[in-house]
Amino acid sequence: MKNSDFSYIGKRLPRQDAELQLTGTCRYGDDYFPPNLLIAKARYSDYPHAKLLGVDVSEAEAMPGVAAVITCRDVPYNRFGGG
Amino acid sequence: MLIHFHVNGKACAVDAAPDEKLLDTLREKLQITSVKRGCENGDCGACTVLLDGRPVASCIFLTVKARNHSIQTIEAFGEPGHLHPLQEKFRAHGAFQCGFCAPGVTLSAISLLNQNPTPTEEEVRRAISGNLCRCSGYVQIVEAIMDYVEERRAAREEL
Amino acid sequence: MRVKECFCPSSQEQALALLAELGDALQICAGGTDLLVMLRKGKTEAPFLMDISGLDLSGIREEEDHISIGALATLTDVQESPLLNKEPYRFLQRAAGWVGSPQIRNAATLAGNLCTGIPSADTSTPLLALDARVRLASVRRTREIPLTGFFLAPRKTALEADEMVTEVLLPRFPSGDYRTEFRKVGTRKELFISIFHIASLLEMEGPLVKRARFAMGVMAPVPVRLFRTEELLTGKSLTPALIDEALETMKTEVHPRTSRHASKEYRMMLAENLLHRFLTEPPEGAEGGNLC
Structure with missing residues (x-):
């Protein structure tokens, strides 16, 4: 078969989303603002390999604008990690 | 305020x-x-x-x-269906891949060309040096801009 | 702590009155390219900001006995100024062009680069080599100090709590046989912070050095002039023996430290090699640039 038999192989094709990219109209993850959008941020321990004695989220939960503070205790079934 | x-x-x-x-x-x-x-x-x-x-x-x-x-x-400078000629060049040269840097690069390039319509390649690279692109290696971006510069220069000479 | 208010004075008097009233609680914002990074990182806690972009401080002017660079003159303004596009000022334009990126240079001011008080501020070394002075204003007084007295410690300048920089002043140099060079070393060609920079100026009178000025950055807690090295060379001919002596003298005037970006041995090697290169290369050879 020759290249002329193909629709795409050997042909110069326009990039489908070029116009959207160039004009800034295509939207990336950060460009969506659905209603009631919550923003999650992970908080890790400041101390690697330290022994975790406890987690107290009460102060964070009380901060204005905080909808929820989720820790491993809130995960119903955790196959990984200890207990 | x-x-x-x-x-x-x-x-x-x-x-x-x-x-x-x-x-x-x-x-x-x-x-x-x-x-x-x-x-x-x-x-x-x-x-x-x-x-x-x-x-x-x-x-x-x-x-x-x-x-x-x-x-x-x-x-x-441009909208879908009505691209700026520089954006047309970017499209023709396949300059962008993920496209995240495209608006920023294009603005830096347009600003340069408004001040200096006939930059050297070195000047183009310097002008867009504040716009990082993780995908392309900048090759087609610079080629597209130089192509645009050359086309404009040829058009002016014809007048 | 969030910023409570941002003042936008439209006159010098208003700005100085705010500084007098709020002192350290007030952070001045000119271009803001350093300030906003510090704010984001929580490295500055001042509850009030003052945007000075409404003040009349943007010009670069030639006066009878000095060139005045207003506090709001951006690094791009410095790069493009015809008044600075002649010897011995060109290495200042070069240095300005090595700060950040075009986006940063279009907003960042020369004065602001100095007010960060960091040894990696690229414009500090050519300004030191040019014997620049800074004009500081407050409600109490206006004073001028040499730039050599402006840097006290990393991120600490001679600015008092109620003062602001209004101008950077460069002496007018008589026409002469000048050779200047600025070199910056870092990890790439743009958008990088210096791990070392050097500004060098020589004025020759025939084979003899009429005037020598050297300044180095990131070789001490603040940018430094190499006074003893300069004195050693003045009035003499640049023989290989003298150049070797100059390098040894230079080593006594700097005390680089090891940081995560470079070791002190590496920095000392840079200082030696680049000063040597400046003193031995023919004038056409040195364009000034970065080295990786």
């Missing part, structure tokens, strides 16, 4: 916090998402806008400072 400025030729008034960044104002209050949130540190150029025709990093630019100035984002 109420800040008055022009965005893409239109007068705007925005209520901004004293430490609000222009990036956040443009994206969240004016819904201009073509201005991208990249490093938020002034290091990547994805947030580039033109302030009185010159590129600045909007992520480290206080909205307060924009008062009485003219801001341009990529929307000022």
Whole structure:
């Protein structure tokens, strides 16, 4: 078969989303603002390999604008990690 | 505080916090998402806008400072179905891959070409050196700009 | 702590009155390219900001006995100024062009680069080599100090709590046989912070050195002039033996430290090699640039 038999192989094709990219109209993850959008941020321990004695989220939960503070205790079934 | 400025030729008034960044104002209050949130540190150029025709990093630019100035984002230069000739060149050369850096790069290039219609390749590279692209290696970007410069030069010579 | 208010004075008097009233609680914002990064990182806690972009401080002017660079002159303004596009000022334009990126240079001011008080501030070394002075204003007084007295410690300048920089002043140099060079070393060609920089100036009178000025950055807690090295060379011919002596003298005037970006041995090697290169290369050879 020759290249002329193909629709795409050997042909110069326009990039489908070029116009959207160039004009800034295509939207990336950060460009969506659905209603009631919550923003999650992970908080890790400041101390690697330290022994975790406890987690107290009460102060964070009380901060204005905080909808929820989720820790491993809130995960119903955790196959990984200890207990 | 109420800040008055022009965005893409239109007068705007925005209520901004004293430490609000222009990036956040443009994206969240004016819904201009073509201005991208990249490093938020002034290091990547994805947030580039033109302030009185010159590129600045909007992520480290206080909205307060924009008062009485003219801001341009990529929307000022082209839209789907009606691209700026430089954008046509970017398309023809396959300059961008993920496209995240495209608006910023294009604004930096347009600003250069407005000041210097016949830059050398070195000058083009310097002009877009504040816009980082993780995909392309900059090769086709620079080729597209030089192609545009050459085409404009030839067109002027014909006149 | 969030910023409570940002003042936008439209006159020098208003600005100075705010500084007098609020002192350290007030952070000055000119271009804001350093300030906003510090704010984001929580490295500065001042509850009030003052945007000075409304003040009339943007010009670069030639006066009778000095060139005045206003506090709001951006690094791009410095790069493009025809008044500075002649010897011995060109290395200042070069240095300005090595700060950040075009986006940063269009907003950042020369004065602001100095007010960060960091040894990696690229414009500090050519300004030191040019014997620049800074004009500081407050409600109490206006004073001028040499730039050599401006840097006290990393991120600490001689600015008092109620003062602001209004101008950077460069002496007018008589026409002469000048050779200047600025070199910056870092990890790439743009958008990088210096791990070392050097500004060098020689004025020759025939084979003899009429005037020598050297300044180095990131070789001490603040940018430094190499006074003893300069004195050693003045009035003499640049023989290989003298150049070797100059390098040894230079080593006594700097004390680089090891940071995560470079070791002190590496920095000392850079200082030696680049000063040597400046003193031995023919004038056409040195364009000034970065080295990786």
